[in-house]
Amino acid sequence: MAIHITTPTVDSDAFSIADQRVWLKLEALQPCGSFKLRGVGHACEVHAARGAQRLLSSSGGNAGMAVAHAGRRLGLPVVVVVPETTREWPKTLIRRQGAEVIVHGKSWMEANDFLMAMRQPTDAFIHPFDDPLLWEGHATMIEEAATQMPKPDAVVLSVGGGGLMSGVLQGMHAVGWSDVPLVAAETVGADSLHAAIAAGGLVTLDAITSIATSLGARRVSEQAFAWTKRHAVTATTVSDAEAVQACLTVAKEHRLIVEPACGAAVAAALKRSVPVLQGARNVLVILCGGACATYEDLQVWAG
Incomplete structure (x- = not known):
């Protein structure tokens, strides 16, 4: 008996452009609000x-x-x-x-x-992100997505401690998507993966200064960093303001409230500044959700 539910992968007209379809894996619909x-x-x-x-x-x-x-x-x-x-x-x-x-x-x-x-x-x-059992569970979202959409040209997700990333990559390799590049989005001030890749080794941030507290692991997991050595992973950062605006856009266009931690992936996908997203015909964005923010919070953060 699985505790989680099967979630839809939707073709987003609002987020797509002429030569690129953006697909959203709606993990925000899980009973407690997130992929966790x-x-x-x-x-x-x-x-x-x-x-x-x-x-x-x-x-x-x-x-x-x-x-x-x-x-x-x-x-x-x-x-x-x-x-x-x-x-x-x-x-x-x-x-x-x-x-x-x-x-x-x-x-x-x-x-x-x-x-x-x-x-x-x-x-x-139960560890929040660093456990093989967690990665096995998170991998199921890709097993579902593989039956719900064409094979993507890129996958975009948010990274905190790296549990979602580790599970998604495990799932991608299981369904034959091992050649699909991954874009790992973080907010500035909670970017431990970006810092680790730049340094060539794990880095412990002095502090988390981003409002995206669900991304607030000062040090990304060893497993997530290890994946960057065996899969095409591009780490990118967005500002808190961009993440919050992305959340408001999700609320407007898809009637869902998500946290800035989730908004980071949406913002990165919509900016399309990462080279692997330019020319990608089908892009899968993991809408990981998050129940810690309310619409009122988003309005306050947006100023």
Whole structure:
């Protein structure tokens, strides 16, 4: 029993131009609002089958929401520990799923350390992005897309910690898309993959200064960086303003609210400044979603 749902891949008239069709994989339609449910749901199912009695998360964002949703579906209690900086809206969404929310520490690291200290042998900790089980789950969106659209000439997605990227590339290689280039979009101030590629090795950012907090991994995962050595990956950055404007455009044209983290991929696709997007006849954009932002937030950020 899959926790996630099959989502449509739509041919976007609004985002396409004369010689290029833009296709959107609508992961924003997942029950908890983001693609995270694919990998997290799969991981939770595996741990439940192995006998886990409780699920733990230290994500106050979309991963935490996905763990809470999966736990409710599986009938397992969920504890999510979040730092004091976590906004009220995400905490409300997590509690709605029946999870216990504990606020501890001034940073994610402090919250995560607290969670690990309370971990019991029968608990399963669900990492937000760095786990092969997550990548297996995320890969299913490409398996679906391959039956819903022509083979693309490029795939565009947003990168934070690299879980989505790792899963999508795993799926692309499974369906015969190994020759399709990937455009990895980040916002300036949350661009750990871009920095790693430029440096030729993993880089830890001093701080996350972008409003796209769901992209806020100061260091991209080793798995995501390793993919850049075996697949054609182009890292690109957009400004916060461009990401927010892209979100407003998605809301206007497709009636969906997504986070600036998701807007980064849309902005990169619509700018078409990356060479592999110029001349591409079919472009797949992963509309990864995100439930941490409201329409009011987008209006405030847009000024």
